[in-house]
Amino acid sequence: MKNEFQVISELIENDKKVLDVGCGDGILMEFLKKNKNTNIRGLEISKSKVQECIAKGLTVIEGNAEKDLKQFPDKSFDYVVLSQTLQAFLDPELVIKELLRVGKKAIVTIPNFGYWKVRLHLLLKGTMPITKRLPDEWYNTPNVHMCSIKDFFQFVRSKDIKIFKSLAVNNQNVSIIKDSNLPIKNLVADLGIFLIEK
Protein backbone atom coordinates (compact mmCIF):
# COMPACT_ATOMS: atom_id res chain seq x y z
CA MET A 1 0.00 0.00 0.00
CA LYS A 2 1.08 3.55 -0.69
CA ASN A 3 2.80 5.45 2.10
CA GLU A 4 0.05 8.04 1.73
CA PHE A 5 -2.61 5.51 2.68
CA GLN A 6 -0.50 4.36 5.61
CA VAL A 7 -0.43 7.94 6.89
CA ILE A 8 -4.16 8.43 6.32
CA SER A 9 -5.05 5.24 8.15
CA GLU A 10 -2.93 6.33 11.12
CA LEU A 11 -5.10 9.43 11.41
CA ILE A 12 -8.25 7.32 11.78
CA GLU A 13 -9.09 5.61 15.07
CA ASN A 14 -10.64 2.13 15.20
CA ASP A 15 -14.40 1.53 14.69
CA LYS A 16 -15.16 4.79 12.91
CA LYS A 17 -17.55 5.47 10.05
CA VAL A 18 -15.62 6.70 7.01
CA LEU A 19 -16.49 7.82 3.48
CA ASP A 20 -13.73 7.54 0.89
CA VAL A 21 -14.50 10.05 -1.86
CA GLY A 22 -12.93 9.00 -5.13
CA CYS A 23 -12.08 5.65 -3.62
CA GLY A 24 -10.63 4.21 -6.85
CA ASP A 25 -10.14 0.46 -6.69
CA GLY A 26 -10.73 0.46 -2.94
CA ILE A 27 -7.23 -0.28 -1.61
CA LEU A 28 -7.52 2.21 1.26
CA MET A 29 -11.07 1.07 2.00
CA GLU A 30 -10.00 -2.54 2.19
CA PHE A 31 -7.11 -1.66 4.50
CA LEU A 32 -9.29 0.37 6.86
CA LYS A 33 -11.99 -2.28 6.92
CA LYS A 34 -9.51 -5.00 7.79
CA ASN A 35 -7.18 -3.17 10.15
CA LYS A 36 -9.29 -0.47 11.75
CA ASN A 37 -12.68 -2.18 11.76
CA THR A 38 -13.91 0.85 9.85
CA ASN A 39 -17.50 1.07 8.68
CA ILE A 40 -16.37 2.18 5.25
CA ARG A 41 -18.23 3.53 2.19
CA GLY A 42 -16.88 4.73 -1.09
CA LEU A 43 -17.90 7.13 -3.82
CA GLU A 44 -16.27 6.61 -7.21
CA ILE A 45 -16.92 8.05 -10.64
CA SER A 46 -15.37 5.28 -12.75
CA LYS A 47 -17.65 2.34 -13.53
CA SER A 48 -14.77 -0.10 -13.84
CA LYS A 49 -13.30 0.98 -10.50
CA VAL A 50 -16.72 0.60 -8.86
CA GLN A 51 -16.82 -2.93 -10.26
CA GLU A 52 -13.39 -3.64 -8.74
CA CYS A 53 -14.64 -2.45 -5.37
CA ILE A 54 -17.75 -4.64 -5.60
CA ALA A 55 -15.49 -7.59 -6.37
CA LYS A 56 -13.67 -6.82 -3.11
CA GLY A 57 -16.94 -6.79 -1.20
CA LEU A 58 -16.82 -3.03 -0.58
CA THR A 59 -19.88 -0.79 -0.41
CA VAL A 60 -19.40 1.78 -3.14
CA ILE A 61 -21.71 4.20 -4.91
CA GLU A 62 -21.01 5.25 -8.46
CA GLY A 63 -21.11 9.00 -8.44
CA ASN A 64 -19.42 12.35 -8.60
CA ALA A 65 -18.34 14.25 -5.49
CA GLU A 66 -19.51 17.58 -6.90
CA LYS A 67 -23.06 16.31 -7.44
CA ASP A 68 -23.53 13.30 -5.22
CA LEU A 69 -22.20 14.30 -1.81
CA LYS A 70 -25.33 16.32 -1.16
CA GLN A 71 -27.39 13.18 -0.56
CA PHE A 72 -25.48 12.42 2.63
CA PRO A 73 -26.83 14.01 5.79
CA ASP A 74 -24.79 16.45 7.88
CA LYS A 75 -22.00 14.89 9.94
CA SER A 76 -23.04 11.38 8.93
CA PHE A 77 -19.42 10.18 8.82
CA ASP A 78 -16.64 10.48 11.38
CA TYR A 79 -14.15 11.05 8.58
CA VAL A 80 -14.40 11.83 4.91
CA VAL A 81 -11.26 11.09 2.90
CA LEU A 82 -10.33 12.81 -0.35
CA SER A 83 -7.06 11.51 -1.73
CA GLN A 84 -5.34 13.49 -4.49
CA THR A 85 -8.52 14.44 -6.31
CA LEU A 86 -9.29 17.95 -5.08
CA GLN A 87 -7.34 19.43 -7.97
CA ALA A 88 -9.51 17.59 -10.51
CA PHE A 89 -12.79 19.25 -9.53
CA LEU A 90 -14.32 22.21 -11.31
CA ASP A 91 -15.30 23.67 -7.96
CA PRO A 92 -12.86 22.52 -5.26
CA GLU A 93 -14.22 25.06 -2.80
CA LEU A 94 -17.68 23.52 -2.99
CA VAL A 95 -16.21 20.02 -2.59
CA ILE A 96 -14.30 21.03 0.57
CA LYS A 97 -17.46 22.60 1.93
CA GLU A 98 -19.39 19.41 1.24
CA LEU A 99 -16.69 17.19 2.76
CA LEU A 100 -16.84 19.19 5.96
CA ARG A 101 -20.62 19.13 6.04
CA VAL A 102 -20.89 15.37 5.54
CA GLY A 103 -17.93 14.46 7.75
CA LYS A 104 -17.16 15.46 11.30
CA LYS A 105 -13.59 15.70 10.05
CA ALA A 106 -12.04 15.50 6.60
CA ILE A 107 -8.70 14.17 5.47
CA VAL A 108 -7.55 15.83 2.25
CA THR A 109 -4.36 15.05 0.41
CA ILE A 110 -2.94 17.19 -2.39
CA PRO A 111 -0.07 16.73 -4.81
CA ASN A 112 2.10 19.74 -4.01
CA PHE A 113 2.60 22.09 -6.92
CA GLY A 114 5.18 23.94 -4.83
CA TYR A 115 7.48 20.88 -4.78
CA TRP A 116 10.97 21.81 -5.94
CA LYS A 117 10.98 19.41 -8.89
CA VAL A 118 7.77 20.98 -10.16
CA ARG A 119 9.21 24.47 -9.79
CA LEU A 120 12.47 23.47 -11.40
CA HIS A 121 10.74 21.84 -14.34
CA LEU A 122 8.82 25.00 -15.14
CA LEU A 123 11.82 27.22 -14.47
CA LEU A 124 14.32 25.32 -16.58
CA LYS A 125 12.20 23.69 -19.25
CA GLY A 126 9.51 26.32 -19.48
CA THR A 127 6.83 23.67 -20.01
CA MET A 128 4.08 22.37 -17.73
CA PRO A 129 5.70 20.21 -15.04
CA ILE A 130 5.56 16.44 -15.31
CA THR A 131 6.57 14.48 -12.23
CA LYS A 132 5.88 11.08 -10.68
CA ARG A 133 2.78 12.44 -8.98
CA LEU A 134 1.73 14.59 -11.95
CA PRO A 135 2.40 12.28 -14.88
CA ASP A 136 0.02 13.77 -17.47
CA GLU A 137 0.58 16.32 -20.20
CA TRP A 138 -1.16 19.68 -19.88
CA TYR A 139 -3.66 18.72 -22.59
CA ASN A 140 -4.81 15.45 -21.07
CA THR A 141 -4.44 16.01 -17.33
CA PRO A 142 -7.59 15.70 -15.24
CA ASN A 143 -6.07 18.31 -12.91
CA VAL A 144 -7.67 21.68 -13.51
CA HIS A 145 -7.04 23.31 -10.12
CA MET A 146 -3.49 22.59 -9.00
CA CYS A 147 -2.32 24.14 -5.76
CA SER A 148 0.68 24.10 -3.47
CA ILE A 149 0.76 23.14 0.22
CA LYS A 150 1.02 26.85 0.99
CA ASP A 151 -2.01 27.64 -1.19
CA PHE A 152 -4.08 25.03 0.59
CA PHE A 153 -2.91 26.27 3.99
CA GLN A 154 -3.94 29.80 3.17
CA PHE A 155 -7.23 28.66 1.63
CA VAL A 156 -8.46 26.70 4.66
CA ARG A 157 -7.43 29.50 7.04
CA SER A 158 -9.32 32.07 4.99
CA LYS A 159 -12.43 29.89 5.21
CA ASP A 160 -12.22 29.50 8.99
CA ILE A 161 -11.51 25.82 8.70
CA LYS A 162 -9.58 24.28 11.57
CA ILE A 163 -6.42 22.37 10.72
CA PHE A 164 -5.77 19.56 13.19
CA LYS A 165 -2.79 18.12 11.47
CA SER A 166 -0.74 18.96 8.40
CA LEU A 167 1.77 16.46 7.17
CA ALA A 168 4.38 16.76 4.49
CA VAL A 169 5.23 13.58 2.62
CA ASN A 170 8.33 13.00 0.56
CA ASN A 171 8.90 9.37 -0.40
CA GLN A 172 8.99 7.52 2.91
CA ASN A 173 9.50 10.64 5.02
CA VAL A 174 6.54 12.12 6.83
CA SER A 175 6.93 15.33 8.81
CA ILE A 176 4.69 17.86 10.50
CA ILE A 177 4.06 21.16 8.78
CA LYS A 178 3.99 24.23 11.04
CA ASP A 179 3.82 27.94 10.27
CA SER A 180 7.53 28.20 10.95
CA ASN A 181 8.56 25.52 8.45
CA LEU A 182 5.83 26.06 5.86
CA PRO A 183 8.08 27.62 3.17
CA ILE A 184 10.59 24.79 3.39
CA LYS A 185 7.99 21.99 3.55
CA ASN A 186 6.25 23.57 0.58
CA LEU A 187 9.52 23.12 -1.28
CA VAL A 188 10.57 19.61 -0.22
CA ALA A 189 7.27 17.72 0.05
CA ASP A 190 5.58 16.31 -3.03
CA LEU A 191 2.37 15.56 -1.13
CA GLY A 192 0.46 17.30 1.65
CA ILE A 193 -1.96 15.54 3.98
CA PHE A 194 -4.41 17.64 6.00
CA LEU A 195 -6.82 16.72 8.76
CA ILE A 196 -9.42 19.47 8.89
CA GLU A 197 -12.74 20.33 10.53
CA LYS A 198 -15.28 23.12 10.15
Place this chain on the structure above:
Amino acid sequence: MNIESNIKTLFVKTPLKLDCGETINDFPIAYETYGSLNEKKDNAILVFHALTGDQFVTGLNPITKKEGWWSYAVGPNKAIDTKKYFVICSNVIGGCMGSYGPSHTDPHTGNVFGTNFPILTINDMVNAQLNLLDHFGIDKLFSITGGSMGGMQVLQFISNFPDKSKTVIPIACTSSHSAQNIAFNELGRQAIAADSNWKDGTYSSNNTNPNKGLAVARMAAHITYLSKKGLQEKFGRKLQEREDVKFGFDADFQIESYLRYQGSVFVDRFDANSYLYITRAMDYFDLSKQFNGNLSNAFKATKAKFFIMSFTSDWLYPTQENKDIVIALNSIGADVGFVEIKSDKGHDSFLLDVPDFLSALKNFLDKSYIEN
Protein backbone atom coordinates in the same frame (compact mmCIF):
# COMPACT_ATOMS: atom_id res chain seq x y z
CA MET B 1 -55.41 -22.41 -17.39
CA ASN B 2 -52.04 -23.99 -16.84
CA ILE B 3 -52.80 -25.78 -13.59
CA GLU B 4 -50.69 -28.76 -14.46
CA SER B 5 -48.96 -31.41 -12.49
CA ASN B 6 -45.54 -29.77 -12.83
CA ILE B 7 -46.61 -26.63 -11.04
CA LYS B 8 -45.84 -26.64 -7.31
CA THR B 9 -48.49 -24.90 -5.31
CA LEU B 10 -48.76 -23.60 -1.77
CA PHE B 11 -52.32 -23.10 -0.56
CA VAL B 12 -52.33 -20.17 1.82
CA LYS B 13 -54.74 -20.68 4.70
CA THR B 14 -54.16 -17.35 6.43
CA PRO B 15 -56.62 -14.78 5.08
CA LEU B 16 -54.94 -11.92 3.23
CA LYS B 17 -56.49 -8.48 3.45
CA LEU B 18 -55.86 -6.64 0.20
CA ASP B 19 -55.29 -2.90 -0.22
CA CYS B 20 -58.59 -2.63 -2.10
CA GLY B 21 -60.41 -3.72 1.07
CA GLU B 22 -61.31 -7.26 0.06
CA THR B 23 -59.91 -10.35 1.78
CA ILE B 24 -58.82 -13.50 0.00
CA ASN B 25 -58.79 -16.94 1.66
CA ASP B 26 -57.42 -20.37 0.81
CA PHE B 27 -55.61 -19.13 -2.25
CA PRO B 28 -52.87 -20.84 -4.25
CA ILE B 29 -49.35 -19.51 -4.77
CA ALA B 30 -47.49 -21.34 -7.51
CA TYR B 31 -43.75 -21.48 -6.93
CA GLU B 32 -40.54 -23.11 -8.05
CA THR B 33 -37.22 -23.64 -6.29
CA TYR B 34 -33.66 -24.21 -7.47
CA GLY B 35 -30.68 -25.47 -5.49
CA SER B 36 -31.08 -26.68 -1.93
CA LEU B 37 -31.72 -25.06 1.40
CA ASN B 38 -28.79 -25.61 3.75
CA GLU B 39 -29.10 -26.82 7.34
CA LYS B 40 -28.84 -23.33 8.83
CA LYS B 41 -31.44 -22.16 6.33
CA ASP B 42 -29.40 -19.06 5.67
CA ASN B 43 -28.78 -19.44 1.94
CA ALA B 44 -32.22 -18.67 0.53
CA ILE B 45 -32.77 -16.02 -2.13
CA LEU B 46 -36.29 -14.92 -2.99
CA VAL B 47 -36.50 -13.80 -6.61
CA PHE B 48 -39.41 -11.64 -7.73
CA HIS B 49 -40.46 -11.73 -11.37
CA ALA B 50 -41.38 -8.85 -13.65
CA LEU B 51 -44.71 -8.12 -15.39
CA THR B 52 -44.78 -11.09 -17.72
CA GLY B 53 -42.44 -13.44 -15.86
CA ASP B 54 -43.34 -16.45 -13.79
CA GLN B 55 -41.88 -18.81 -11.20
CA PHE B 56 -39.78 -20.69 -13.76
CA VAL B 57 -36.65 -18.60 -13.35
CA THR B 58 -34.12 -20.84 -15.07
CA GLY B 59 -33.77 -24.05 -17.00
CA LEU B 60 -36.59 -25.28 -19.17
CA ASN B 61 -40.00 -23.81 -18.37
CA PRO B 62 -42.19 -26.95 -18.28
CA ILE B 63 -45.25 -25.05 -19.49
CA THR B 64 -43.87 -22.90 -22.30
CA LYS B 65 -40.99 -25.31 -23.13
CA LYS B 66 -38.73 -22.26 -23.38
CA GLU B 67 -35.72 -21.20 -21.30
CA GLY B 68 -36.59 -19.61 -17.96
CA TRP B 69 -36.70 -15.80 -17.99
CA TRP B 70 -33.54 -15.33 -15.90
CA SER B 71 -31.47 -18.21 -17.24
CA TYR B 72 -28.49 -15.90 -17.80
CA ALA B 73 -28.35 -14.95 -14.13
CA VAL B 74 -29.57 -18.00 -12.22
CA GLY B 75 -28.15 -21.52 -12.32
CA PRO B 76 -25.14 -23.60 -11.34
CA ASN B 77 -21.99 -21.37 -11.24
CA LYS B 78 -23.97 -18.42 -12.55
CA ALA B 79 -24.36 -15.00 -10.87
CA ILE B 80 -27.01 -16.42 -8.56
CA ASP B 81 -25.27 -19.73 -8.10
CA THR B 82 -27.76 -22.51 -7.41
CA LYS B 83 -24.94 -24.73 -6.19
CA LYS B 84 -24.58 -22.31 -3.32
CA TYR B 85 -27.96 -20.68 -2.89
CA PHE B 86 -31.53 -21.89 -2.57
CA VAL B 87 -33.57 -19.85 -5.03
CA ILE B 88 -37.31 -19.47 -4.56
CA CYS B 89 -39.58 -17.71 -7.01
CA SER B 90 -43.34 -17.60 -7.09
CA ASN B 91 -45.87 -16.47 -9.62
CA VAL B 92 -47.38 -13.19 -8.38
CA ILE B 93 -51.00 -13.23 -7.32
CA GLY B 94 -52.98 -11.90 -10.25
CA GLY B 95 -50.69 -13.90 -12.55
CA CYS B 96 -51.53 -16.77 -14.86
CA MET B 97 -48.99 -19.48 -14.04
CA GLY B 98 -50.90 -21.11 -11.22
CA SER B 99 -51.15 -18.40 -8.57
CA TYR B 100 -54.52 -17.00 -7.60
CA GLY B 101 -55.66 -14.72 -10.39
CA PRO B 102 -58.47 -13.61 -12.70
CA SER B 103 -58.51 -16.91 -14.60
CA HIS B 104 -59.42 -18.79 -11.41
CA THR B 105 -62.96 -19.65 -10.43
CA ASP B 106 -64.80 -17.41 -8.02
CA PRO B 107 -65.92 -19.75 -5.20
CA HIS B 108 -69.01 -17.63 -4.62
CA THR B 109 -70.37 -17.69 -8.15
CA GLY B 110 -68.74 -20.76 -9.65
CA ASN B 111 -67.71 -18.62 -12.64
CA VAL B 112 -64.25 -17.55 -13.72
CA PHE B 113 -63.36 -14.30 -11.94
CA GLY B 114 -62.35 -12.27 -14.97
CA THR B 115 -62.53 -8.62 -13.98
CA ASN B 116 -64.43 -9.57 -10.83
CA PHE B 117 -61.10 -10.55 -9.32
CA PRO B 118 -60.13 -7.98 -6.68
CA ILE B 119 -57.72 -5.25 -7.80
CA LEU B 120 -54.21 -5.98 -6.52
CA THR B 121 -51.18 -3.95 -5.53
CA ILE B 122 -47.46 -4.68 -5.29
CA ASN B 123 -48.01 -4.61 -1.53
CA ASP B 124 -50.60 -7.42 -1.82
CA MET B 125 -48.22 -9.46 -3.97
CA VAL B 126 -45.37 -9.38 -1.44
CA ASN B 127 -47.67 -9.95 1.52
CA ALA B 128 -48.87 -13.11 -0.21
CA GLN B 129 -45.30 -14.24 -0.90
CA LEU B 130 -44.23 -13.89 2.73
CA ASN B 131 -46.11 -17.16 3.27
CA LEU B 132 -43.37 -18.95 1.34
CA LEU B 133 -40.89 -18.23 4.15
CA ASP B 134 -43.08 -20.02 6.69
CA HIS B 135 -43.61 -22.85 4.25
CA PHE B 136 -39.86 -23.46 4.02
CA GLY B 137 -39.19 -22.63 7.68
CA ILE B 138 -36.92 -19.75 6.71
CA ASP B 139 -36.60 -17.08 9.36
CA LYS B 140 -34.41 -14.75 7.34
CA LEU B 141 -33.58 -14.76 3.65
CA PHE B 142 -30.02 -14.22 2.51
CA SER B 143 -31.22 -12.00 -0.29
CA ILE B 144 -34.18 -10.70 -2.23
CA THR B 145 -33.81 -9.57 -5.80
CA GLY B 146 -35.64 -8.83 -9.02
CA GLY B 147 -35.69 -6.43 -11.94
CA SER B 148 -38.38 -4.05 -13.11
CA MET B 149 -41.63 -4.96 -11.31
CA GLY B 150 -39.52 -7.55 -9.50
CA GLY B 151 -37.44 -4.67 -8.13
CA MET B 152 -40.58 -2.88 -6.97
CA GLN B 153 -41.56 -6.01 -5.06
CA VAL B 154 -38.06 -6.11 -3.55
CA LEU B 155 -38.50 -2.56 -2.23
CA GLN B 156 -41.99 -3.22 -0.91
CA PHE B 157 -40.94 -6.51 0.68
CA ILE B 158 -38.06 -5.06 2.70
CA SER B 159 -40.22 -2.11 3.69
CA ASN B 160 -42.96 -4.42 4.96
CA PHE B 161 -40.61 -6.99 6.50
CA PRO B 162 -37.43 -5.11 7.42
CA ASP B 163 -35.69 -8.01 9.18
CA LYS B 164 -36.56 -10.74 6.69
CA SER B 165 -33.57 -10.36 4.40
CA LYS B 166 -29.87 -9.71 4.92
CA THR B 167 -29.27 -8.24 1.49
CA VAL B 168 -31.56 -6.44 -0.93
CA ILE B 169 -30.94 -6.09 -4.68
CA PRO B 170 -33.47 -4.01 -6.61
CA ILE B 171 -32.56 -3.83 -10.31
CA ALA B 172 -33.71 -1.42 -13.03
CA CYS B 173 -36.77 -0.28 -11.12
CA THR B 174 -38.43 2.68 -9.50
CA SER B 175 -40.02 3.54 -6.18
CA SER B 176 -42.98 5.13 -7.92
CA HIS B 177 -44.49 4.54 -11.35
CA SER B 178 -44.03 7.64 -13.51
CA ALA B 179 -46.66 9.21 -15.76
CA GLN B 180 -44.82 7.73 -18.73
CA ASN B 181 -44.88 4.25 -17.16
CA ILE B 182 -48.61 4.57 -16.49
CA ALA B 183 -49.19 5.85 -20.02
CA PHE B 184 -47.58 2.83 -21.62
CA ASN B 185 -49.49 0.45 -19.36
CA GLU B 186 -52.73 2.20 -20.20
CA LEU B 187 -51.96 1.83 -23.89
CA GLY B 188 -51.65 -1.92 -23.36
CA ARG B 189 -54.84 -2.17 -21.37
CA GLN B 190 -56.79 -0.17 -23.94
CA ALA B 191 -55.50 -2.42 -26.71
CA ILE B 192 -56.89 -5.43 -24.84
CA ALA B 193 -60.19 -3.72 -24.09
CA ALA B 194 -60.54 -2.70 -27.76
CA ASP B 195 -60.42 -6.34 -28.84
CA SER B 196 -64.02 -7.46 -29.36
CA ASN B 197 -63.11 -10.84 -27.94
CA TRP B 198 -62.29 -9.34 -24.56
CA LYS B 199 -65.99 -8.88 -23.67
CA ASP B 200 -65.31 -7.00 -20.44
CA GLY B 201 -63.04 -9.79 -19.31
CA THR B 202 -65.57 -12.62 -19.67
CA TYR B 203 -63.87 -14.16 -22.70
CA SER B 204 -63.15 -17.50 -21.08
CA SER B 205 -66.88 -18.35 -20.94
CA ASN B 206 -66.98 -17.91 -24.74
CA ASN B 207 -63.84 -19.96 -25.25
CA THR B 208 -62.22 -17.05 -27.03
CA ASN B 209 -59.24 -14.88 -26.20
CA PRO B 210 -58.54 -11.23 -26.95
CA ASN B 211 -55.33 -12.31 -28.66
CA LYS B 212 -55.11 -9.40 -31.04
CA GLY B 213 -55.43 -6.84 -28.28
CA LEU B 214 -52.99 -8.68 -26.03
CA ALA B 215 -50.49 -8.99 -28.88
CA VAL B 216 -50.65 -5.25 -29.58
CA ALA B 217 -50.18 -4.58 -25.85
CA ARG B 218 -47.09 -6.77 -25.90
CA MET B 219 -45.72 -5.14 -29.05
CA ALA B 220 -46.01 -1.66 -27.57
CA ALA B 221 -44.49 -2.76 -24.28
CA HIS B 222 -41.69 -4.61 -26.02
CA ILE B 223 -40.52 -1.38 -27.66
CA THR B 224 -40.19 0.20 -24.22
CA TYR B 225 -37.90 -2.63 -23.10
CA LEU B 226 -35.34 -1.90 -25.83
CA SER B 227 -33.21 1.11 -26.61
CA LYS B 228 -33.30 3.16 -29.81
CA LYS B 229 -29.67 2.32 -30.43
CA GLY B 230 -30.24 -1.38 -29.80
CA LEU B 231 -33.17 -1.46 -32.23
CA GLN B 232 -31.25 0.49 -34.85
CA GLU B 233 -28.24 -1.82 -34.63
CA LYS B 234 -30.30 -5.00 -34.71
CA PHE B 235 -32.85 -4.03 -37.35
CA GLY B 236 -32.13 -0.63 -38.85
CA ARG B 237 -34.26 -0.38 -41.97
CA LYS B 238 -33.60 -3.97 -43.00
CA LEU B 239 -36.40 -5.54 -45.03
CA GLN B 240 -38.08 -8.81 -44.19
CA GLU B 241 -37.29 -11.46 -46.82
CA ARG B 242 -37.82 -9.10 -49.73
CA GLU B 243 -35.72 -7.00 -52.07
CA ASP B 244 -37.78 -3.85 -51.82
CA VAL B 245 -40.84 -2.45 -50.06
CA LYS B 246 -44.13 -3.85 -51.35
CA PHE B 247 -46.25 -0.69 -51.15
CA GLY B 248 -48.68 -2.32 -48.74
CA PHE B 249 -49.24 -2.96 -45.05
CA ASP B 250 -47.55 -6.30 -44.68
CA ALA B 251 -44.49 -6.46 -42.52
CA ASP B 252 -41.97 -4.99 -44.98
CA PHE B 253 -39.45 -4.20 -42.29
CA GLN B 254 -37.73 -6.72 -40.07
CA ILE B 255 -38.65 -4.72 -36.99
CA GLU B 256 -42.35 -5.08 -37.89
CA SER B 257 -42.01 -8.77 -38.37
CA TYR B 258 -40.09 -9.09 -35.13
CA LEU B 259 -42.73 -7.23 -33.13
CA ARG B 260 -45.56 -9.24 -34.69
CA TYR B 261 -43.74 -12.40 -33.74
CA GLN B 262 -43.20 -11.17 -30.16
CA GLY B 263 -46.93 -10.41 -29.94
CA SER B 264 -47.99 -13.76 -31.33
CA VAL B 265 -45.84 -15.91 -29.04
CA PHE B 266 -46.85 -13.88 -26.02
CA VAL B 267 -50.57 -14.65 -26.34
CA ASP B 268 -49.82 -18.36 -26.14
CA ARG B 269 -48.42 -18.02 -22.66
CA PHE B 270 -50.18 -15.06 -21.10
CA ASP B 271 -53.68 -14.24 -20.00
CA ALA B 272 -55.15 -10.87 -21.03
CA ASN B 273 -56.92 -10.25 -17.73
CA SER B 274 -53.74 -11.00 -15.80
CA TYR B 275 -52.04 -8.40 -17.98
CA LEU B 276 -54.65 -5.86 -16.89
CA TYR B 277 -54.34 -6.72 -13.21
CA ILE B 278 -50.57 -6.75 -13.03
CA THR B 279 -50.06 -3.52 -15.00
CA ARG B 280 -52.62 -1.89 -12.69
CA ALA B 281 -50.67 -3.03 -9.64
CA MET B 282 -47.50 -1.48 -11.13
CA ASP B 283 -49.29 1.80 -11.81
CA TYR B 284 -50.56 1.98 -8.24
CA PHE B 285 -47.03 1.48 -6.91
CA ASP B 286 -45.81 4.56 -5.08
CA LEU B 287 -43.71 3.60 -2.10
CA SER B 288 -42.96 7.14 -0.98
CA LYS B 289 -46.67 7.96 -0.93
CA GLN B 290 -47.10 5.07 1.50
CA PHE B 291 -44.73 6.98 3.78
CA ASN B 292 -46.21 10.45 3.39
CA GLY B 293 -43.87 11.42 0.61
CA ASN B 294 -40.68 10.47 2.43
CA LEU B 295 -39.16 7.44 0.72
CA SER B 296 -36.42 7.15 3.35
CA ASN B 297 -39.01 6.22 5.94
CA ALA B 298 -39.84 3.09 3.93
CA PHE B 299 -36.40 1.76 4.85
CA LYS B 300 -35.84 3.19 8.33
CA ALA B 301 -36.51 -0.06 10.13
CA THR B 302 -34.17 -2.27 8.13
CA LYS B 303 -30.49 -3.01 8.66
CA ALA B 304 -30.23 -4.87 5.37
CA LYS B 305 -27.40 -4.24 2.94
CA PHE B 306 -28.67 -2.79 -0.35
CA PHE B 307 -27.14 -3.03 -3.79
CA ILE B 308 -28.89 -1.19 -6.61
CA MET B 309 -28.16 -1.44 -10.32
CA SER B 310 -29.48 0.47 -13.32
CA PHE B 311 -28.61 0.47 -17.02
CA THR B 312 -27.39 3.38 -19.16
CA SER B 313 -29.85 2.77 -22.00
CA ASP B 314 -32.92 1.99 -19.86
CA TRP B 315 -35.41 4.78 -20.53
CA LEU B 316 -38.36 2.98 -18.93
CA TYR B 317 -36.85 2.95 -15.43
CA PRO B 318 -33.94 5.33 -15.97
CA THR B 319 -30.86 5.62 -13.78
CA GLN B 320 -32.16 8.73 -12.04
CA GLU B 321 -35.18 6.85 -10.68
CA ASN B 322 -32.89 4.13 -9.34
CA LYS B 323 -30.60 6.78 -7.90
CA ASP B 324 -33.53 8.34 -6.08
CA ILE B 325 -33.74 5.12 -4.10
CA VAL B 326 -29.98 5.29 -3.39
CA ILE B 327 -30.39 8.89 -2.21
CA ALA B 328 -33.29 7.96 0.08
CA LEU B 329 -31.15 5.19 1.60
CA ASN B 330 -28.05 7.35 1.99
CA SER B 331 -30.01 10.06 3.70
CA ILE B 332 -30.71 7.65 6.56
CA GLY B 333 -27.19 6.22 6.58
CA ALA B 334 -28.23 2.84 5.20
CA ASP B 335 -25.65 0.44 3.78
CA VAL B 336 -26.14 0.93 0.04
CA GLY B 337 -24.00 0.35 -3.02
CA PHE B 338 -24.91 1.47 -6.51
CA VAL B 339 -23.61 1.05 -10.03
CA GLU B 340 -25.01 2.03 -13.41
CA ILE B 341 -24.16 -0.68 -15.91
CA LYS B 342 -23.21 0.36 -19.43
CA SER B 343 -25.42 -1.46 -21.92
CA ASP B 344 -27.19 -0.72 -25.21
CA LYS B 345 -29.86 -3.32 -24.52
CA GLY B 346 -32.33 -1.02 -22.81
CA HIS B 347 -34.53 -2.01 -19.89
CA ASP B 348 -34.28 -5.66 -20.91
CA SER B 349 -30.55 -5.59 -20.05
CA PHE B 350 -31.18 -7.28 -16.72
CA LEU B 351 -32.60 -10.33 -18.52
CA LEU B 352 -29.80 -10.58 -21.06
CA ASP B 353 -26.15 -11.58 -21.25
CA VAL B 354 -24.62 -8.35 -19.96
CA PRO B 355 -21.31 -9.45 -18.40
CA ASP B 356 -20.72 -6.34 -16.25
CA PHE B 357 -24.15 -6.73 -14.74
CA LEU B 358 -23.84 -10.44 -14.12
CA SER B 359 -20.39 -10.13 -12.56
CA ALA B 360 -21.48 -7.28 -10.27
CA LEU B 361 -24.46 -9.32 -9.14
CA LYS B 362 -22.31 -12.38 -8.53
CA ASN B 363 -19.58 -10.46 -6.71
CA PHE B 364 -22.01 -8.67 -4.46
CA LEU B 365 -23.82 -11.87 -3.51
CA ASP B 366 -20.75 -14.03 -3.02
CA LYS B 367 -18.81 -11.41 -1.00
CA SER B 368 -21.84 -10.67 1.16
CA TYR B 369 -22.37 -14.37 1.75
CA ILE B 370 -18.81 -14.81 3.02
CA GLU B 371 -19.37 -12.00 5.52
CA ASN B 372 -22.70 -13.54 6.43
